[in-house]
Amino acid sequence: NAGVTQTPKFQVLKTGQSMTLQCAQDMNHNSMYWYRQDPGMGLRLIYYSASEGTTDKGEVPNGYNVSRLNKREFSLRLESAAPSQTSVYFCASSGAQKREKLFFGSGTQLSVL
Amino acid sequence: QQQVKQSPQSLIVQKGGISIINCAYENTAFDYFPWYQQFPGKGPALLIAIRPDVSEKKEGRFTISFNKSAKQFSLHIMDSQPGDSATYFCAARNSGGSNYKLTFGKGTLLTVNP
Secondary structure, eight states, X not given: OOOEEEEOSEEEEXXXXXXXXXXXXXXXXXXXXXXXXXXXXXXXXXXXXXXXXXXXXXXXXXXXXXXXOSSSBEXXXXXXOOGGGOEEEEEEEXXXXXXXXXXXXXXXXXXXX | OOSEEEEOXXXXXXXXXXXXXXXXXXXXXXXXXXXXXXXXXXXXXXXXXXXXXXXXXXXXXEEEEEETTXXXXXXXXXXXOGGGOEEXXXXXXXXXXXXXXXXXXXXEEEEEEO
8 A cells, every 4th residue: 555645755946836736545534634844843734624525724724725636635736835835745644433543645845945 | 822842852862761752732622642753754653642541551662651630741762772763743632623633742853872
């Protein structure tokens, strides 16, 4: 099993450019999440999707949009990237039986110049 | 407002020693307290977790101690090994929501010297 797959692994953007981070899970999980990790700040929730067809804001949603494309896929879009969005982004998922256990992808390192 | 406070920020331990990482919380609605382990270049992975109805949970060399009255919980790594070198995050979940969001601490970078 691949688990949670994120693409791309690395990306460099210029300020104002847009891009979409892709995430897919093959564990038939209902819930999916996007976190960002910054030095000394821990993991902060950007958006989450409790189930297919629903999305909700997390702790730091400004500047981001998400799409739950289907049960497997949850994408994160930066419409106009800013240097403050330089971070490592992690997608995670959790199943219906143990919703509190998150399975994380390996991350996308994004630099906005 | 930081709901889960984690300390220390970094920790250096000699091989065979005991590593202790502490977390404190304010929200009494939290009902699930996991610890995640993250190696460089990887995503976090669940290490061990505890619910507030028990005071201690042990899995191998890893133990969570939980003090409900003090609203504190800690991770103890016995006989620490260089392979334990990683970043550790404590977290907490609010039982009041149906979305099972976790609130994470800021992390502790553990280095175990050989």
